[in-house]
Amino acid sequence: MSGSQPPPPAGFPPVNPRVAQYLQTSGRMDTPLSRPGNPTVPVATGRPSPIVNLAPVLGKTPYSDAKDKNPKPDEYIRLQRNILQWLDTHATDQLSSRQAHRWTEQIDPDSGVPCPKLALSLCYYMREIGFSTYCRMVPEKNSFVLYVANPNTDARGTLHDDCYWEQNFKTGEVPPLSNFGFAMELSTMGVADAIEEIGGGIARLTTRLGFDSGMQRVIQHISGLRAPTSGPSSGPAGHGNTGQSPLVPPAGFAGPAASTSA
Template identity: 30%
Template sequence: MSDDSNDERRLQAELRVRIDNLATPHAPVRGPFPYSVPAPGAVAEPNMPNMPNMPVRNLVSVLPKIEYKEQHEEEFERSLEYVGIQRKILRALEKQDTILTAREAYTWTKDSVLGGKRRSPILALRLCYYMRSLGYDTFASIKTAFDPINQVKTAILRLFIANPDSEMRGEGYDHLYWMQDTHTGAIYPKAYKLRLLANPPVDARRDAPAHALHLGPSFNAQAVYQQFLQHQQQQQQQQQQQQREPPHIRGGEAQPFNPPHLNEHRESWHRIYDANRALLTMGRTDMDSLNDTLSRSVQETIARLLETD
């Protein structure tokens, strides 16, 4: 029994030594340790160093980091709308909103470009690289396309959000959010929805087969732009045709609808009237025979009207 009691006292002594060691702060080895070791039963309060109030972003960029200082550019005057969009972007980063969708990027760009005096693609390009400098994976691409209306080649500005799941860049891999003609400044509405269908569905709208588009991250820029220009050309042709056709006006004002040629065939219509009147005076036993007579009379009258017309 004495050996068991000695072992128990030894274990208690070792446990007490361990508790005392935990309660005693360790000396720093390489510089001050930012956290103090709490005593048993106390709440740990870390001594964090003073950090500036900066937005926390968990961005893992797939594009190289750039430095963009727009204030060093020549002939660049930011409009109030442009500055307002920049503030929206900064507020989104302060809220740790690190996920940038193509729809949101399109909305920001549209509001900044359309608010200015002219729809310059330079503003869209500058905002793209402003977002890039803040950590968003946005980049630009310019592609040459043929304008069938003006019979000239034009350059199309395309803005993308890099796809983190792809090692390839460009159309078919990244997410398009902006598409603009650099010559005319024309903006393709809601470019983030573009994805060209190789085989349009059977039930596609027959009045606009060139717009067989659905949601998706990729598109064929050349084919989509050709379709867009063809659609514009069709609309212009329809408007020109409507302008060439004079309005059909009788007597300078709208007239009520009157069936033509009724007076010329008064006798034929009187025959139908007489048959209807006879129908009211006869009994039910003669209804079938009278209906046959009336049907023949109506058919003969209609045939005669068609022959005379």
């Protein structure tokens, strides 16, 4: 037999340094002492918690963005990317009418008024990726109305769902603040915040309105909701001097809530 010894097995010497010390000093092993290393600290991955989406309120749509061969501008493609990024941190059922309205405006960031075909395409693209958005046609007005469906009811229409966009499919005109549900959501912020939320679009709105009395009625209604003590009220408490329920548009206000059947 040769005097050479086979190499120590993998994982040798023992992890316990005191055992290794005894074996080495007693001449029972030739390998150097093992030095216990620092324990490995788990490194956080930085991944966000998974987003939990509720089951869609509406059924699947036959629309397919991949099969839609209509030309789409770069702004539309960029907006689709932004919506997918939004889904990284939000559930589909967190979509508000305000957010849907803002996205629809961003199809044409210069004017805030996209062509009707692209507004419809975006609605059904959002439906395709899990949002509960849908369209109802209003033939007598040559227009369509887009909604975010209410997950708490199976009934559909203006009385139940949040309308976020209305547009004339022949002329492309968007009635100013025609979405009363969207206007009501802004009204809870107060006048100053509502105007700020409208942002750059306020100039376009006043241009199309020509500063007519219709805009003044809307602002007065919002102001009444904001200041319940601004004067006597013949309506429910907390709605200022409008004398109206928060679900009823101000007098003379033309919008889907007053003109669209459920």
